[in-house]
Amino acid sequence: MAARAGTDVLITGAPGSGLSKVAEVVHLCSNRSKGPFEKRSAAGLDRVALGEFWRGCAAGTVFLDEICQLPKDSQLALVDLLEEGGSRLIAGTVRDLAREVESGAFSAELFYRLEVMQIHIPALGERPEDIPVLFRHYVAQAAEQAGLEPPEITEEVISGLIARDWPGNTRSLMSAAMRFALGLGESEDMGEGLGLTERLAQVERSLLVEALKRTGGQASAAAQALKLPRKTFYDKLAKYGIRAEDYR
Structure with a gap:
């Protein structure tokens, strides 16, 4: 469903549960499968690097791992990039983003965009x-x-x-x-x-x-x-x- 929907996706799960592999499967099953699939850690990713990374993946899928570690100003820039379009965002995290929003550590606007389509990967056990x-x-x-x-x-x-x-x-x-x-x-x-x-x-x-x-x-x-x-x-x-x- 997430692949066909075409919306941005949030994938959550415990450490080591294979979030990036799930993201790649979503990409391969989507109408963007012929486009690039690029993944990168969100930790410390500044606005300029984020913009270059996003636009370099036009018509494809961007996977940002540990989206909660994206700097606050880059979170706001990402909201603008999502409005701009071009690429599809799949974000991954092992944290509870709703709590991160409550604490002020994560952008509420970005969270509300991501929570529309969520995939949770249960622990292997x-x-x-x-x-x-x-x-x-x-x-x-x-x-x-x-x-x-x-x-x-x-x-x-x-x-x-x-x-x-x-x-x-x-x-x-x-x-x-x-x-x-x-x-x-x-x-x-x-x-x-x-x-x-x-x-x-x-x-x-x-x-x-x-x-x-x-x-x-x-x-x-x-x-x-x-x-x-x-x-x-x-x-x-x-x-x-x-x-x-x-x-x-």
């Missing part, structure tokens, strides 16, 4: 179903860049990944995938360093997966095999990002 997909993608990407065959990713590895907290979000997951692809030890045992709670979660996920494998992905049969109520079984599938259809 809040979307465990994405972890296996992202990890496999990053491993394949790292292996290709290194000229290596991608290593096998077992269910035990996936269980260990999902059991982690990932405070660094996708940035940390990408680093783990790179180490795994290169065989650099730490990622060979994704369960290493986990506490009792995390290890129990790892075992629980493995049991769910094994039940689905034995029943050919039939969730009802797998729930019966584990002596779990169907609702509890489905809740656990959602918790660990497991899709029954992947085992049919």
Whole structure:
């Protein structure tokens, strides 16, 4: 929706959640996809440099990371540039811009323009179903860049990944995938360093997966095999990002 709308966009999320990558996807899916996509940190960006950067990206998309760190006079200049048009703005921040406005640190006028279209990226721990997909993608990407065959990713590895907290979000997951692809030890045992709670979660996920494998992905049969109520079984599938259809 954000890509098709064509309006300026505000992307928020925790540090390391991949705001710039989301911004690039929005650009590539928009009617400006043939134009340039330029990204830059907003920290310390003065009015003159901002104007040159903006006009140098005509018919394309400008991504300003940490928009809250844009100097106050540059914030006002950016409002004028948005009125001028030419480029599309996608802004990213890990802070609460509404609070920044309340404190007087951020321009209310600029905020009101950006809040029309917002995208929030949940922390990786809040979307465990994405972890296996992202990890496999990053491993394949790292292996290709290194000229290596991608290593096998077992269910035990996936269980260990999902059991982690990932405070660094996708940035940390990408680093783990790179180490795994290169065989650099730490990622060979994704369960290493986990506490009792995390290890129990790892075992629980493995049991769910094994039940689905034995029943050919039939969730009802797998729930019966584990002596779990169907609702509890489905809740656990959602918790660990497991899709029954992947085992049919």
